[in-house]
Amino acid sequence: MSTARPGAENLQMMVPMLYSEGVRTGRISLSRLVEVVSTNAAKLFGLYPHKGTIAVGSDADIVVFNPTLARTIDPSMMKSNADYSVYQGWQVTGWPVLTLRRGDVVFQEPDVIGRPGTGQVVAAGATQPL
Numbered sequence: 001m002s003t004a005r006p007g008a009e010n011l012q013m014m015v016p017m018l019y020s021e022g023v024r025t026g027r028i029s030l031s032r033l034v035e036v037v038s039t040n041a042a043k044l045f046g047l048y049p050h051k052g053t054i055a056v057g058s059d060a061d062i063v064v065f066n067p068t069l070a071r072t073i074d075p076s077m078m079k080s081n082a083d084y085s086v087y088q089g090w091q092v093t094g095w096p097v098l099t100l101r102r103g104d105v106v107f108q109e110p111d112v113i114g115r116p117g118t119g120q121v122v123a124a125g126a127t128q129p130l
Contacts, residue, residue: 019094046125
């Protein structure tokens, strides 16, 4: 049991799953998806408006998302240390193709291209109203 990885790997699949199973099926709107995964998350951790919005003075942390790109989830796609996915075999439509961190490209489908050690610790602040 000491070699078992804790928890379930799913952060990487959060946006594709929410888009495919939420927005495409009419359960949530696209604007609500953005609120949930970006704006409200930044507010909950006291990082807004430094994070969670596209505005002058905010970090240019942006995900470019192709809403028509289909993928079948496979453990080989995982960028984390997990060698599995609880969503293995699921077909999703909608996939991130580019990620900018402070304006620099750090992910370009299918590769992480950001250099290790170039991130910054951002101290959390007080939770803000949603």
